[in-house]
Amino acid sequence: MTPLHDKEIKGLLKNLDGQLRMKPVHHEKLRNRILIESEANQEHHRKRKPSRNRTWLAVAVGLLLLIGTSPFYSPAMASFMERIIPLEITLNSSKTDSLHEEILQIAMDNGYSVSSVSTTPEPFTVHLAFTEGEVSLTEMEQIVAPLIRDFLYEQGIDQYQLDMTVVEESEYQPSKTSLLMDKVEVVLSEIYLSYGYTDLAAHATYGIKDGWFSNTLEVDMPDHVEESEEIKQLLIDIIEKEQWDIQKVELRSYNVAHRGQEDRWAVISSEIHDALAGKAIYRTTGVSYKVKDGMTQVKIKTALPEKPEPQLLSEVEAAIQTYLATNEINSIIQEDQYRIQLLSEKKTILLEVTKASK
Secondary structure, three states, X not given: OOOOOHHHHHHXXXXXXXXXXXXXXXXXXXXXXXXXHHHHHHHHHOOOOOOHHHHHHHHHHHHHHXXXXXXXXXXXXXXXXXXXXXXXXXXXXXXXXXXXXHHHHHHHHOXXXXXXXXXXXXXXXXXXXXXXXXXXXXXXXXXXXHHHHHHHHHOOOOOOEXXXXXXXXXXXXXXXXXXXXXXXXXXXXXXXXXXXXXXXXXXXXXXXXXXXXXEEEEEEEEOOOOOHHHHHHHHHHHHHHHOOOOOEEEEEEEOHHHHHHHHHHHHHXXXXXXXXXXXXXXOEEEEEEEEEOOEEEEEEEEOXXXXXXXXXXXXXXXXXXXXXXXXXXXXXXXXXXXEEEEEOOOOOEEEEEEEOOX
């Protein structure tokens, strides 16, 4: 794509000028900033395949920087910005997985073997672990890091850390606890099936807590299962007969409706956060959620000031409302009550989206 020329910039700003009401000095400042960003971007693309998205994002970055330091900001400019880099929250629990897959593909396309790709919040960090090979980490970083940064930039992710490491490839050796967990899974599933709990048989949850002198099997048990103590005794009998290294069995009772609501909102809160994470304009630092008395409380934590631009909050609220209004999300949420809050750096509530029974 050809760079934005001075004449095009002037025409664009002229169309907006009636609504923006900028002073001449600010008009000129904005024009210069866009030209600088556009020309710099074009110089970069003489070495790379042209990208329409990247060119417009460069312009958008220039506008964002100027908005943050200039005495004008209006709905007209915000609307213009939305068309360039709109905020969208998608029903896509694999959105982060897709990011991981793209980064993995970048490394593989350049001939490097990767052990793992992951992201972590606070601060938003992309972790890439190469499998040890003939090439040094420095050489791999020099090739792959610029490509990953380009890719993240095109996704609107501009506030992040990139952590690259090398790990030694070794053959997986399951631990004793892992092997024991596999045995427990088979037995527990068979017991559930014998009592007619087919769903529990397919999705049994349990864990083994290691102790200094003894191991404890902890089994999550729905509170509606009347035969829970019988099931516990059957487990104890089998463990003793098979002489497994488990000295105690404990049941952890839970409410099925509560657990289901927790599981649903684990996905929803993550998707809302992921749409904002890594983007400097939103300055997210993390997300938390909990379910109490049938109400889901989601808190999106940010480093935003106490009074951010109203248009920014409107954009976030509109994206959340649009996301929640989709048929897919409605079918997931069902009748759940919820309160979603965007918090400032000082934990002040900047906006709140709520659904509560009257």
